[in-house]
Amino acid sequence: MPKEKPATPRYAAGTEARKIEAGGKRMPGGVMSPEAAEALQTLVDRGYAASMLKAIERALLAAAARFKKG
Secondary structure: OOOOOOOOHHHHHHHHHHHHHOOOOOOOOOOOOHHHHHHHHHHHHOOOOOOHHHHHHHHHHHHHHHHHHO
16 A cells, blocks of 8 residues: 655645634644643544644544533
8 A cells, every 4th residue: 555645735724724714723832731632642642633732622522412412
């Protein structure tokens, strides 16, 4: 299976712009607590999501869905 080429800065910028246009939000930087960082890595290692960003997105959507139901 061929390796995927990394996205070029121009391609990445276009993808980012499309997400923002669709209602996405750029998140501020910060430092996660060691406990949260370990939990996040566990989610990725156990296959909950393919990346840290996807794990955060999935966990946020799941938590928000629980609040909407109640």
